[in-house]
Amino acid sequence: MGIVFYNKKTVRDIDVVNKRVLVRVDYNVPRDENGNVTDLTRVNGTLPTLQYLLKRGAKVVLMSHLGRPKGERNLKYSLENLTPHLARLLDAPVHFCPDCIGPEAEKMAAELKSGEVLLLENLRFYKEEEKNDPEFAAKLAKLGEIFVSDAFGAVHRAHASLVGVAAHLPAVSGFLLEKDLVMMSKLLAQPQRPCVAVMGGAKVDDKIGVIKNLLPSVDRLLIGGAMANTFLNALGYDMGASKVSPEFIDLVKELLEQDVEKKIVLPQDLVVADSFSADAEHCNVSVDNVPEGWMALDMGEKTIATYSALIKSAKCVIWNGPMGVFEMPAFAKGTEAIAVACAKTQGSTIVGGGDSLAAIDQAGVGYMITHISTGGGSTLEYLEGRHLPGVEVLQDAE
Ligand code: AMP
16 A cells, blocks of 8 residues: 555653653543533543653653644633643643743743653744754754654644754654554455445545545545535436535546546435524435435445445454434434444454544544544545655654
């Protein structure tokens, strides 16, 4: 498969005892309208690295982004209220610095004692972060003696805290990043056969490159979600008021023509609704029977059966993106059935992308999936065979 194989040093391969360690994490956590943190999955994912460091007397300085404050100091996006959660989860003193660079951050980092943590304010309060500004990166690097990247969800971006900072400090990976890279390359470098990829969701532009890259290496590529509408439309089916991406029709036609082995599998039937709402009138129709003004919001019963059987008999499954509007219970059946099939397959399964993870949670099958990737965009770029800038900069393992 056209994926990049990485062999990078981790915190295990470097002396961290009593060192000041600058760790890039992805604490872009979901929050409610009052800013309270509603899910700590991303924080929990980093605990093995942080506990490893603290046990060895390291002084841990944490940096992360949160949301899109667009380079301005906007306290709506402050990381401060993660401090008590971190202190509880790590059972260690956690200090908060209201800045991520400058004299105050430098003083607090210098005064940090062994076994203590300093959480820096949101990196994206500075526009220099996303621009990978070298001076900004140098200022961040002043806060540590070693750089650890543990933010798989962000390593596809060449930002200062992920790339620039590595020019100044010994740079290694944390355990969460390591796990994602090792598991994905282990399962995908020489996938067990048959290997089935399942692609859903709405954004065709994100996934068309992935489909192209995966097609030569997989045995079947099952398409669902709004993306399937674009494929069906490219084959000439009238999709009524369904979500279609007309700008991709030509590209999709080309892809279907190239697929001489007919690996791409499309829905036979769909659940169509008279409006985009949870209580819309809906029914099961074949793909050539979408009523005028109605829209496809899930895959139909026959498609669920076909896709589930292909997934269950596979030895390797890669899934990204929901099969329908799974946020509405009436249109969640397809996605939940795929989640269950992924859990029941005899082979190994890799699931990536925020929405697929939510669907896995919704179906309650997370504990049966071989590898749940913490990245969305980064998983897709990795599957597309692209290099991840935030991984490239880390030291190679010997
Ligand atoms: P993506 O970010 O590309 O993975 O898309 C995820 C979104 O696609 C979810 O919010 C789904 O509700 C949406 N989606 C999936 N299937 C459909 C569909 N048939 N029509 C409209 N939206 C859909």
